[in-house]
Amino acid sequence: xxxxxxxxxxxxxxxxxxxxxxxxxxxxxxxxxxxxxxxxxxxxxxxxxxxxxxxxxxxxxxxxxxxxxxxxxxxxxxxxxxxxxxxxxxxxxxxxxxxxxxxxxxxxxxxxxxxxxxxxxxxxxxxxxxxxxxxxxxxxxxxxxxxxxxxxxxxxxxxxxxxxxxxxxxxxxxxxxxxxxxxxxxxxxxxxxxxxxxxxxxxxxxxxxxxxxxxxxxxxxxxxxxxxxxxxxxxxxxxxxxxxxxxxxxxxxxxxxxxxxxxxxxxxxxxxxxxxxxxxxxxxxxxxxxxxxxxxxxxxxxxxxxxxxxxxxxxxxxxxxx
Numbered sequence: 470x471x472x473x474x475x476x477x478x479x480x481x482x483x484x485x486x487x488x489x490x491x492x493x494x495x496x497x498x499x500x501x502x503x504x505x506x507x508x509x510x511x512x513x514x515x516x517x518x519x520x521x522x523x524x525x526x527x528x529x530x531x532x533x534x535x536x537x538x539x540x541x542x543x544x545x546x547x548x549x550x551x552x553x554x555x556x557x558x559x560x561x562x563x564x565x566x567x568x569x570x571x572x573x574x575x576x577x578x579x580x581x582x583x584x585x586x587x588x589x590x591x592x593x594x595x596x597x598x599x600x601x602x603x604x605x606x607x608x609x610x611x612x613x614x615x616x617x618x619x620x621x622x623x624x625x626x627x628x629x630x631x632x633x634x635x636x637x638x639x640x641x642x643x644x645x646x647x648x649x650x651x652x653x654x655x656x657x658x659x660x661x662x663x664x665x666x667x668x669x670x671x672x673x674x675x676x677x678x679x680x681x682x683x684x685x686x687x688x689x690x691x692x693x694x695x696x697x698x699x700x701x702x703x704x705x706x707x708x709x710x711x712x713x714x715x716x717x718x719x720x721x722x723x724x725x726x727x728x729x730x731x732x733x734x735x736x737x738x739x740x741x742x743x744x745x746x747x748x749x750x751x752x753x754x755x756x757x758x759x760x761x762x763x764x765x766x767x768x769x770x771x772x773x774x775x776x777x778x779x780x781x782x783x784x785x786x787x788x789x790x791x
Contacts, residue, residue: 493553493731497528501549501557503542505535508653509674509757513588513719514558516751517742524738538627538790539563540573547575551724553731557581560719561629561779564772569780570627570788578776581722583769584736586760587743588752590717591696592633594688594705595676596668597661605688605708608668612643620646622657622666627788629717630654632779633670633691635786640710661685672717673698674756691715698756718760718775720768736765 500518504510511533518529534542539562546557564577575581594605602608612619623631626649638645648666650657654675660666662684670691677698679685689705690696693714705713721739723732742748743759752759762768782788 493728493734494525494527496554497530498522498525498553499530499532499549499555501532501534501542501546501555503534503539503546503557503559503563506533509590509672509717509755510558510560510719512755513752513757516748517587517739520742520745520748521738524741525734537573538567538571540567540571540575543567543575543577544573546722547577547580547724549724551726551728553723553727553735555724556584556735557722557724558587558719559722561717561775562627564720564722565775565779566627566629566632566783566788568776569783571790577722578773580725582725582727582732582765583762583772584721584723584732584765585739585762585768586718586720586771587739588719589692589758589760590672590674590719590756591758592630592670592691592715592717593673593676593680593696593699593702594637594668594670594691595661595680596686596688597664597666598684598686599664600667600686602688603686605703605705605710608688609641609643612645613641616644617646619667620648622648622650622660622669624654624657624671625649625651627783627790629715629779630657630670630672631788632782632786633713633715634668635782636715637670637710637713640712658685672756677756689713692758697753716760720760720762720772732765 500514502510502514522529534545543563549555602611621634650660654671658675661669680687687702689703689708691705691714695704743761749759
């Protein structure tokens with residue numbers, strides 16, 4: 470009798486959640502972006518918001534919660550009611566790297582439900598023109614013959630661009646000195662332009678204009694396929710390094726416990742949003758690419774793998790918050 474009663478309670482609870490979510494959403498939805506206006510996350514979120522709001526039938530209200538390398542926004546989103554009215558635009562830093570270098574009350578892989586990938590911001594391996602190597606292989610040979618003599622810049626100690634170079638050094642056996650810059654990609658690229666550093670991995674959007682102008686040397690992009698904006702630049706796979714596929718990805722999350730029906734409504738409308746030509750074109754104008762997940766479960770598995778990949782490396786190299 471108790472078993473039957475328990476089954477009935479579970480069934481009624483699931484039914485109530487489904488009925489509640491059928492009318493979702495019935496009010497504006499808040500999108501927390503854990504960085505200040507003007508950055509890559511804000512760029513992506515503000516492109517997505519109008520079309521997503523149109524499909525949901527409710528306004529998407531952007532809420533920028535900057536600070537603590539994104540952890541202030543993570544905390545606000547993770548502690549929000551799990552009712553579908555707070556969505557969170559996370560990225561590789563806030564979701565996969567920060568938990569290792571900047572522990573917080575919220576555990577992204579446990580306290581969020583993954584909805585879908587929304588964008589990729591690929592990286593590119595670049596060097597100052599004074600570096601004589603013309604290809605990735607030549608650069609590796611050049612660096613290997615001068616262990617510790619070359620240095621590489623990054624937007625910060627715990628950024629994915631720094632970790633990409635750490636992975637590359639492990640893969641190739643080269644040794645370079647890390648020079649972290651404060652203030653993001655801009656200062657790091659400026660340092661490379663000024664010959665303060667020799668090479669770096671950086672987001673395509675931060676470097677493509679300098680590559681096109683011949684002010685920086687491009688070796689390879691970290692995408693699986695060549696980037697349309699730089700068709701002559703090979704991929705790391707083509708250069709012989711298939712493990713060097715990476716990006717500064719961004720994806721949508723909701724607080725854990727959000728009704729499944731609301732999660733699926735968000736997932737489906739986000740897929741439709743990302744399919745629109747206007748969104749694709751606006752992403753491309755900023756050096757980003759549309760990225761989608763086949764299901765929330767696929768995205769969740771991707772997040773776990775990324776957290777293991779970058780979190781382990783960040784710990785091993787002693788990455789810290791700048």
